Amino acid sequence: MSKGIPYGRQDISQADIDAVVKVLKADYLTQGPKVKEFEDKFANYIGAKYAVAVASGTAALHLCTLALGVNEDSKVITTPITFAASSNCVRYCGGEVVFSDVSPESITLDIDKVRALLESSPKGTYEGIIPVDFMGYPVNLEGFRKLADEYGLWIIEDACHAPGGYFIDSKGKKQFCGNGQFADLAIFSFHPVKHIACGEGGMITTNNKDLYDKLLVLRTHGITKDPDKMTENHGGWYMEMQTLGYNYRIPDILCALGSSQLDRAVENLERRRQIAKGYDLAFENTHVKTIVPPTGIGHAYHLYVIQVENRKELYDYLRTKDI
Numbered sequence: 001m002s003k004g005i006p007y008g009r010q011d012i013s014q015a016d017i018d019a020v021v022k023v024l025k026a027d028y029l030t031q032g033p034k035v036k037e038f039e040d041k042f043a044n045y046i047g048a049k050y051a052v053a054v055a056s057g058t059a060a061l062h063l064c065t066l067a068l069g070v071n072e073d074s075k076v077i078t079t080p081i082t083f084a085a086s087s088n089c090v091r092y093c094g095g096e097v098v099f100s101d102v103s104p105e106s107i108t109l110d111i112d113k114v115r116a117l118l119e120s121s122p123k124g125t126y127e128g129i130i131p132v133d134f135m136g137y138p139v140n141l142e143g144f145r146k147l148a149d150e151y152g153l154w155i156i157e158d159a160c161h162a163p164g165g166y167f168i169d170s171k172g173k174k175q176f177c178g179n180g181q182f183a184d185l186a187i188f189s190f191h192p193v194k195h196i197a198c199g200e201g202g203m204i205t206t207n208n209k210d211l212y213d214k215l216l217v218l219r220t221h222g223i224t225k226d227p228d229k230m231t232e233n234h235g236g237w238y239m240e241m242q243t244l245g246y247n248y249r250i251p252d253i254l255c256a257l258g259s260s261q262l263d264r265a266v267e268n269l270e271r272r273r274q275i276a277k278g279y280d281l282a283f284e285n286t287h288v289k290t291i292v293p294p295t296g297i298g299h300a301y302h303l304y305v306i307q308v309e310n311r312k313e314l315y316d317y318l319r320t321k322d323i
């Protein structure tokens with residue numbers, strides 16, 4: 001019997017299983033060496049200076065808004081076409097979310113509309129922007145950075161759909177999603193439907209050392225054990241709780257799986273791009289509207305989005321075919 005085509009399904013290799021079993025037999029299930037190993041490997045893949053592994057993409061977003069000081073007075077702009085977590089992270093801190101529309105070509109935040117929103121409000125109204133590389137389509141963050149600087153805003157790039165995605169900047173350089181060149185912070189998810197599967201898991205990347213240091217403390221109850229960062233030092237046993245933090249840690253078991261998955265990220269992304277090309281050709285000259293990125297856009301294809309008039313009928317029909 002055919003199992004049909006699911007929304008998403010992880011690919012687990014023998015190497016992944018071996019990596020996890022090794023941790024199960026080792027000393028640390030959590031807070032061990034696999035966490036930093038995964039962080040360093042991921043930062044290197046994305047091209048960012050620092051990476052902080054956490055329990056989920058949602059936890060990553062929450063830590064970002066905490067680290068940037070979002071509170072009841074904050075107003076933040078994001079896209080309405082994304083997963084709920086992209087805006088919930090602002091609400092967790094009591095801030096207000098303002099949606100700005102997307103461009104029909106990329107289904108990502110339309111920079112002209114964000115500019116119009118900023119121009120029509122008194123300076124200081126907004127604190128930050130959360131652009132989302134929706135579907136895996138990389139947002140051109142060079143433009144957003146210029147705009148954000150004009151208005152003194154921070155940027156959190158929600159790159160959950162886009163590890164390995166890139167755009168070409170004005171100097172002709174490839175800028176990979178989450179590499180921290182233009183965004184203050186970027187986040188990723190390792191839910192099984194994403195490119196890299198941990199079960200649950202997330203990552204924050206940044207080039208900003210101060211934010212990196214804050215995130216490390218916030219991830220683990222707001223407590224530091226680093227003598228250089230303490231206000232007092234009472235000896236080896238002493239730890240200091242400096243702020244209200246959370247337990248957003250990810251176990252070593254999952255980091256071992258993520259690290260092993262990351263070894264196949266390049267080839268898996270290439271496979272996604274090949275499949276997308278097949279869809280592009282198949283839908284050419286049909287009534288199905290597709291998003292075909294221009295040259296210079298490295299789409300990461302978490303999703304392949306189509307636009308049709310009769311969405312519900314098509315959905316119901318596909319369900320009858322186990323798709």
Ligand SMILES: Cc1ncc(COP(=O)(O)O)c(C=O)c1O
Pocket residue numbers: 056057058059082083085086132158160161188189190191200201202
């Ligand atoms: C764009 C986007 N942001 C954030 C998240 C949250 O990630 P997680 O499910 O790992 O908490 C998701 C997950 O679906 C997502 O698609």
